[in-house]
Amino acid sequence: MSNALVNDNHPGVRAAASAALMESMGFEEVRLATTATEALEELRTRQRPDLVMVDLDLGDLPGDAVVEEVVSHHPSTRVLVLSAASGAAERALLSGAHGYVDKGNGIGGIEHAVRAVMSGYAAFPLALLTTIRRAANAPADPILVLSRRELTVMRFLAAGHSNKAISVVLGISNKTVSSHKASIMTKLGFRSLIDLAEFARRHHLAC
Numbered sequence: 001m002s003n004a005l006v007n008d009n010h011p012g013v014r015a016a017a018s019a020a021l022m023e024s025m026g027f028e029e030v031r032l033a034t035t036a037t038e039a040l041e042e043l044r045t046r047q048r049p050d051l052v053m054v055d056l057d058l059g060d061l062p063g064d065a066v067v068e069e070v071v072s073h074h075p076s077t078r079v080l081v082l083s084a085a086s087g088a089a090e091r092a093l094l095s096g097a098h099g100y101v102d103k104g105n106g107i108g109g110i111e112h113a114v115r116a117v118m119s120g121y122a123a124f125p126l127a128l129l130t131t132i133r134r135a136a137n138a139p140a141d142p143i144l145v146l147s148r149r150e151l152t153v154m155r156f157l158a159a160g161h162s163n164k165a166i167s168v169v170l171g172i173s174n175k176t177v178s179s180h181k182a183s184i185m186t187k188l189g190f191r192s193l194i195d196l197a198e199f200a201r202r203h204h205l206a207c
Helices: 011-024 036-045 064-073 088-095 103-118 126-137 148-158 163-170 174-188 193-202
Strands: 003-007 029-033 051-054 078-083 099-102
Touching (some): 003 036, 011 029, 036 064, 064 078, 064 148, 088 099, 088 126, 099 103, 148 193, 174 193
Parallel strands (some): 003 051, 078 099
């Protein structure tokens, strides 16, 4: 039987998603996490979930850290981003998630997206087809020259997190964070973290 982890800081969303997964979709167990920190603890210490549903804006840390953890360490787990933030769909796609659903789509939209990703399909809005085509045809795009890990580190840096804090959250060394930071600055031609933060804001990558 399938089990899931729902990571959202809104009690109503957690309750509705949990009920839909268990009552309508046959999930045996649904664990709940309010913050990214709680979700990371769940992923690192308990049984691997078959599905992770996560908002990208959780208050304590970017939800991208949760996506990164799943994609890097639990490749068979499906990841569905649930958000209403501007630019969240593209952010979900670039972070490596398997699908995205707007919170405004209601339970029906969530159930449709869950069925799609659990069946092995990607579940993104049709409007993102242009982004997918760009990814395939324009490798020189400023965003697409960065690796998934570099994108995650950039979001943390843009949000004002220190190298040490990023290393703890992502489970990598301080030296590795510094290396990613230097690579980002070089690839995108930034001279300062102010340039990085402004770029992240313009491309809806800021947390």
